[in-house]
Amino acid sequence: MTENKKSSILIVDDETIVRESLTKWFKQDGFRVESAEHANAALKLMEKGPWDVVILDIKMPGMSGLELLKRLREIDRGAQVIMATAFASVESAVQALKDGAFDYVTKPIDPDHLSHLVSNAIQQKKLEDENSILREHITELSGVNEIVGESPQIKRVIDLSLTVAKTDTTVMIRGESGTGKELIARTIHANSARRYFPIITVNCGAVAETLLESELFGHERGAFTGAQYRRKGKFEMADGGTIFLDEIGTISPKMQIELLRVIETKQFTRVGGNEVLSSDFRVICATNRNLETAIKEGSFREDLYYRLNVFSVLIPPLRERRMDIPLLAQFFVKKYALIMNRSVSEISGEAMDMLVRYDWPGNVRELENVIERAMVLSLPPAIRGSDLPFQNVTKLELPKDDTLAAMEKVHVESILDSTKWNITRAAEILDIDRVTLYNKIAKYGLKKP
């Protein structure tokens, strides 16, 4: 045992000489030590805790050590209880361990054994405390929402993500390139019961077909030229957690068959191996392809589609939620101001007009790139229109007043324009019914060009 002023030990034994000897023994190691003669005294001393280790005699007058063990565990599950008795019995040892005791020793105790036992108990307590703190930290972080936006469309995406996060259901995230599919996948994982385990990402479109099998399932040494070592695959690494298969629409027919089998059985073998391995994972996949069309064309398996598309989350393109552009732009300005240590914190009115009016074929990813570039070029304190790469965007007519009606008129008109006056689609984006949309068109005197 080594000097340890921070750890605390509670000794519960009806024999005075035992309490005194152990108190002296542990105090020499720098422990904070208290002792109790019987269960009631011990329960009172629990208020002076928390205690790292409790050394508890089994045979005591009044409440027995085994009974007290249960009570102590109810008060403080973190305290590591070592049962000690002069009357060794297998039954009491087993019962004590089942009831949560850290270990069980017979008196008199070998000092070397006691020293290691207490060290191990303290180490166990430290690990449990650390684990608890880390879990809380993860839970806090999972509550941090990096998804920026206030539009009804993105709020719906967030709501759906948080709803499906509570289940283990396979999720398919759909959306154009750059809309934040991986961000949604991470949000789902971070809010799920699997958040304490990893989320493993595989960009199926970025890995050569010949290597995708090895990437997903791993390989044994010598499985192919260059396979010098055994390597774990992504399914194995995702055990307990989530596997995110991005660009699922790009995988070959052969890989689709293998993937279907693994998702259904949760079993696989490494390339070049014989051992059947199991993994407990949740699947989230993403695509920007129209899989329904791919099925009709015969390039995507229908059975795999139904296996993956149990729950679908569709992320709208940025041009369909223009009210989020100012928020996103400001978010990226803050981000890059910090990274680049620049004192640019604003976006001029003209530049913001251009940002809102632009159609963003590359969606949020493109917006981030544009802001990052503009942050390099701009002079403090603001990004100006001349800092942006697109100069031909029609200037947005901002409402002349700040009323809600004026803002709503501009937004409805903008959505109608972006959908080419497709009433059904525009109503869907605005999250209102068609009748309400017609009423607003009439109210604001909007006319189809």
Added chain:
Amino acid sequence: MPPPIRIIPLLPVSVELISSIIHPLHSVFQTEIILEEPLPGLVEKVYDDSRAQYNSTDIIRKLLDREELLIRKSFSNTFAPDPKSKIVGITSVDLFVPILTYVFGEAQLDGQASVVSTFRLDNSIYGLEPDPVLLFERTLKETVHELGHTFGLYHCQNLECAMHASTAVEDIDIKGGMLCNECRKKAGVDR
């Protein structure tokens, strides 16, 4: 100047062995080391039939009782033990405290008395060839250790320090026979 240290051989024990550690003890504690006359009959009073061992806590109690008696008697004779002195009884009998199977020694933390046993420091009880040099080293280290407790020292994390905890004889062999700098300062025996 640190308080003087009085070594009391508690028979049965090798006085020659004890004499050999006086000089090294002086180097460690930088104080006067007094070897008293061997004391017969004390350890027998603390023998426990059920354990076939000797209770170290009771030995310390007896050493303190003896001190008290000596101080009372000192008013009527010339010998007056220094009340600030640290005393260490060294014996060759096997020591125990009720909760543990054995102890190498025991001491009052920041107190006056301590006791050391050479019983489990001797190779022969482990079925090995006797090794007088090893026995001397172990006896020195354990005496420094128990005396260190009387100087207010807790167990030390430094593996080379004599105050490092030892619950098995192998632990004693790993550590050194001196106090580390920090323990020397805390004990007030810094040069």
